[in-house]
Amino acid sequence: MHITFLRHATAEDRSLAGSDAERALIEKGEKQVKRLAVFCQANQLFPGAIYSSPLLRARQTARILHEQLSECPAPEIVDWLSTATSPRTIIAELGKLADRGLDDVWLVGHEPDFSETIGQLLNTAGDSIVVKKASLTRLDADFSASPNATLLWSIPCSMMR
Template sequence: MNLYLIRHSTSEKANAFKKDFERELTSEGRELINRAANGWKKIIPTFDLVLYSPYLRAEQTAKIIGEVYNISDKLSKENNLAAGCSTGMLIDTLSRYDFENIAVVGHQPDLSYHIANLCSKNSLNINFPAAAISKINFSSAVKFSGGKLEFLIPAEAY
């Protein structure tokens, strides 16, 4: 199985007038994820499923990815993927699906922790910028320390 972890694109700054889960992508963030997803198509033909956090900025990111890949019918909101999601919760969520290529749109620092927990028995220090994508390959089921990190590409690469 191939797991693609994607950080939501650039969003509004936190402020006292809007709840964190209501923060939207900026116009620059929309452009960034659109450009990045179009670049990903050169190395990732499609996703079988795109799961995303219930936060608005993650949903907006997933919808742009769905439009670029023409797979809007393969998007699914997962409440377990909200900010603060543990790697155990991610594994439990993924275990409900039987697909070869699953993308997950989430948040920092969660995504860095997931990579460290899924690909190493030790800690890793990973910079995971907005609209970046990583690929972790598992020869069998998704499990702690069972994955191989194949790449982590910042959006600026496209």
């Protein structure tokens, strides 16, 4: 299964927002997602399925991607991508998706959850991985036995021209 991790785009500063769950994208974040969509369109990168954290900044990132990228399915909001979700939980949910036959899944979520999950799938320390805002990190994962993956690529939004 191909898994593409998309960290949410730039959102309001924590000190300016009411609750963390309701932090919205700022103008820079909206521009990042639009740049990402142009990059994906130009490189024929289309999700087979897209799952998003229920937090506002992730939902907005997924929605803008869906609106801007032809052939992007509507995102499904799932609680297992909320902040502070354990890598074990995310990997278990990915295994269920693999069992259903999904082979190209995109996740929109948060740090440090993504770097820790990627680290576990790559059998390395999560603190050795940095997932930048509005970046794409793609793995080829195998869930047939002990979950593991190979890193295919990781591209920060700043390099998507």
